[in-house]
Structures are given as C-alpha cells and as structure tokens.
Amino acid sequence: MDTEHDWINTPLTADLLRGALDVEHTERGLLPHRLPARARAQNTDGQLAMAESQPSGVRLAFRTRATAVELDTLPTKRNYVGAPPRPDGVYDLIVDGRLAGQGSVTDGNVMVVDMMAGTAEHRPGPPGTVRFTGLADADKDVEIWLPHNETTELLALRTDAPVEPARDRGRRVWLHHGSSISHGSDAASPTGIWPARAATLGGVELINLGLGGSALLDPFTARTLRDTPAHVISVKIGINLVNADLMRLRAFGPAVHGFLDTIREGHPTTPLLVVSPILCPIHEDTPGPCAPDFSGMSEGRLRFVALGDPAERASGKLTLGVIRDELSRIVKQRSAGDPNLHYLDGRDLYGDTDFAELPLPDDLHPDAATHHRIGERFAQLAFTADGPFA
The missing domain is CATH 3.40.50.1110 (SGNH hydrolase)
Structure with missing residues (x-):
C-alpha cells in the first residue's frame, strides 16, 4: 500500500459495479459474474464457467475528488503449457469519459492449461494492487474497467477522498x-x-x-x-x-x-x-x-x-x-x-x-x-x- 496518502477504505458493494449481472460474496470480497446464479447452476461446461467469471465490460464506477486510487484484487490468470507466459490483464482508468491510466496486477492465481492433454491445474497465488495517482483534485466520474480476460475477485478500494456511486447518466x-x-x-x-x-x-x-x-x-x-x-x-x-x-x-x-x-x-x-x-x-x-x-x-x-x-x-x-x-x-x-x-x-x-x-x-x-x-x-x-x- 502507498503510505503517502491518508487513505479512505470504501466498502466494495454491488452499487459500485456496472456491467455485472450478479455478484458473489466470497471470504475476501466480491466476485463479479456475467451470468446470474440460476444460469450458472444449469451449466456444466468449464469453458463457460471461466468465461462468464472473466469481467469483460465490467467496471467500478464512482464519483470522487481523489487524487489517488488503489484497488486490491485477486486475479486468476491463464498460462498454457509449452507457450510463453501470457501478458498480465490490464485495468483501464477512465476519468470523465477519457482514458487516464492503465495498470496491472502481477500476482494472483494461475490456471495452467495443457491443451494437448486437455487438463487444467489451479495454482493459488497472492492478491495484488493496481494503483493510479496524480489525478486532478476536483470532482470527477471515475471508472476502473476490469481485465476482460482475467477472473477478478475484488478485495478492497482505497482513495484519498470520499467515494460515492456514479450518477445515472441517463444513457440507454x-x-x-x-x-x-x-x-x-x-x-x-x-x-x-x-x-x-x-x-x-x-x-x-x-x-x-x-x-x-x-x-x-x-x-x-x-x-x-x-x-x-x-x-x-x-x-x-x-x-x-x-x-x-x-x-x-x-x-x-x-x-x-x-x-x-x-x-x-x-x-x-x-x-x-x-x-x-x-x-x-x-x-x-x-x-x-x-x-x-x-x-x-x-x-x-x-x-x-x-x-x-x-x-x-x-x-x-x-x-x-x-x-x-x-x-x-x-x-x-x-x-x-x-x-x-x-x-x-x-x-x-x-x-x-x-x-x-x-x-x-x-x-x-x-x-x-x-x-x-x-x-x-x-x-x-x-x-x-x-x-x-x-
């Protein structure tokens, strides 16, 4: 954690999320889903289970005048046997509708896939932090788009100014x-x-x-x-x-x-x-x-x-x-x-x-x-x- 700021911890709740259809409460935090529990219960395919838990299009959305934001997550990455490591997933920071920063979490769980054998091994890993600093000290709409290709458990959100859920922009x-x-x-x-x-x-x-x-x-x-x-x-x-x-x-x-x-x-x-x-x-x-x-x-x-x-x-x-x-x-x-x-x-x-x-x-x-x-x-x-x- 960056110690240069007076951090405010904001509880992670569903009203801070857009693009998710369900939120699973885990021992550590929140896991966004793109299919509801009823649909997941009827699915037996591991590929779909992985895909719907990867938060493509899912973003945290809030309003704040914070100049620094930290998000703790536990991602699940994929590596393939015989292939070079895949790049870490990217978090996009959008401020008032414009891309203002990008970051990654290098730690996390890893799913090691052997495509020739048709097997997958889950290797647990530690959580990590993506941080954005140097933001303007003014009220602004902030979105953090989660990696579209990494299952992402949300653990903690810290800012150096209070956070409130994003306003409804009246968009379709x-x-x-x-x-x-x-x-x-x-x-x-x-x-x-x-x-x-x-x-x-x-x-x-x-x-x-x-x-x-x-x-x-x-x-x-x-x-x-x-x-x-x-x-x-x-x-x-x-x-x-x-x-x-x-x-x-x-x-x-x-x-x-x-x-x-x-x-x-x-x-x-x-x-x-x-x-x-x-x-x-x-x-x-x-x-x-x-x-x-x-x-x-x-x-x-x-x-x-x-x-x-x-x-x-x-x-x-x-x-x-x-x-x-x-x-x-x-x-x-x-x-x-x-x-x-x-x-x-x-x-x-x-x-x-x-x-x-x-x-x-x-x-x-x-x-x-x-x-x-x-x-x-x-x-x-x-x-x-x-x-x-x-």
Whole structure:
C-alpha cells in the first residue's frame, strides 16, 4: 500500500459495479459474474464457467475528488503449457469519459492449461494492487474497467477522498451477446474490446455477454437476456457453433427461433439486432470442429485449423456461409411480424478487404487494431441515424 496518502477504505458493494449481472460474496470480497446464479447452476461446461467469471465490460464506477486510487484484487490468470507466459490483464482508468491510466496486477492465481492433454491445474497465488495517482483534485466520474480476460475477485478500494456511486447518466443500456470475439480475445485492454469501443461511440452503457467459446444458443443464456433490462439488444451467432461442431442445420434453425422467442418474452418490442459471423476464412465453407495447431507454440504462435470436410455440408454440417444464409432467412421471416428485429451481416464489420489488410493472427480471432475497426463499424451501422439502434 502507498503510505503517502491518508487513505479512505470504501466498502466494495454491488452499487459500485456496472456491467455485472450478479455478484458473489466470497471470504475476501466480491466476485463479479456475467451470468446470474440460476444460469450458472444449469451449466456444466468449464469453458463457460471461466468465461462468464472473466469481467469483460465490467467496471467500478464512482464519483470522487481523489487524487489517488488503489484497488486490491485477486486475479486468476491463464498460462498454457509449452507457450510463453501470457501478458498480465490490464485495468483501464477512465476519468470523465477519457482514458487516464492503465495498470496491472502481477500476482494472483494461475490456471495452467495443457491443451494437448486437455487438463487444467489451479495454482493459488497472492492478491495484488493496481494503483493510479496524480489525478486532478476536483470532482470527477471515475471508472476502473476490469481485465476482460482475467477472473477478478475484488478485495478492497482505497482513495484519498470520499467515494460515492456514479450518477445515472441517463444513457440507454445496450445488452450484447456473442463469442470470444465479443468477449475481447486478443484486444489490448478492456476498453479496447470492440463492444466497449462501439458503446463509447454510441453513447450507451454496455452489458457484455460475450462469452469466449460459449455463444452456443444455450437456453439459460437466452433467459438471461430475457430477464436483463435493456434498451437495445444484439446477439452475434455462429462461429462457436461451427468450431465446436455442436449441431446440424436441422437443429440450428429451431434453436435460433427458440433463442429469439425467449428474448422476446421479456423484450417484446426492444430493438433486437441479429449479427452473423465476421469473415473467418478457415470456416467460411469448411465445417468444424476447430482445433489448435501446436507447432508454433514454443515461439508464442498458436493457430487454429478447421478439421471438417466441405462435402459434409450436404449432410447438414454448419459453416459460416450456411449460418449466414439461415440467419438472414430467419430474420426476414420473423421481421414480417416483428418490425424491431434486424439483421447485420458480420462481413460488414470485417470482410475480405479487412482480412487482406488486417489478417486474423491465429486464423480465428482479431487483433487489437481489428477490434477498434469492428467497434467503429458497429457504431456506424447500428447507432447512427439509419441504424436499428438510432
């Protein structure tokens, strides 16, 4: 702890958090969740459990005139056997709407993943502190965006001036669901993930249900979307269903209808945007499953390959092309009786020209620059005057 300041300890409570749908009270503090307890109780998949506990889009939000802020956390990091250590997660400090600092917690638990063996080992570690100093001695709105890719238990908040929960800015709430790309894979920081960038440009409050590897049309996710208050909603569907090789075309169509039906039970007239996958050449015409290529792991390069056979489309296997056609058909069919339902082709966010300039580094996920581009494109297409969220 920095001893140069007269610290005030502010109890960590749910009213200081935005973007979390549930808060678990642990022995040490608070653990934000992006799925409610009821949904978590119905899940048996470790990948989803990890993804929903990683606080993508979750931020502490408060008003203060403090010049120094310290946050104690216990992160859970991931390292992969045979690969160089992953960089520490980033905390973004936003003051009055602008990025004012970044930091990391180097300590914490570590989940050691052996992708070849399919195992994971949890190694406990100590908590750490991220601190921001030199802030203006004036009333200001402060947000600390938590690392989008590290489960983060919140232990203590210290400031050198009193803190109160952030004021309601009267902004609309945008509820978004998608895959690891929406979660923020390979983005540089939590405000650099494409949904956060789009939310900033669109002037909305983000609730991000981007769940790495887990946009799989799960009914409990649909019920979560149904039960979460929002002014506009988007669902990005497709890539995980292909790379998990989870279902065939016969099941996909009814599953999409059911997912949308459930959302509409709670949001009958809310603008709802269905977004198909961005361009991903390995899966455009080749079904899953998708598998990692370990040949470059020791040099820090991980790539993904599609293991399906294009001929299997005839038996109902899904590709991104098949999914786009079906989503377009479903939205067109439903929109005749639902004028607030809209469709966006993901290739309008990232397509062939973008791939030529900014290829996917691992053949599956966009890099930091591409996250910015996708966010700017989405804001332009969804939030401007002609967009469905205008």
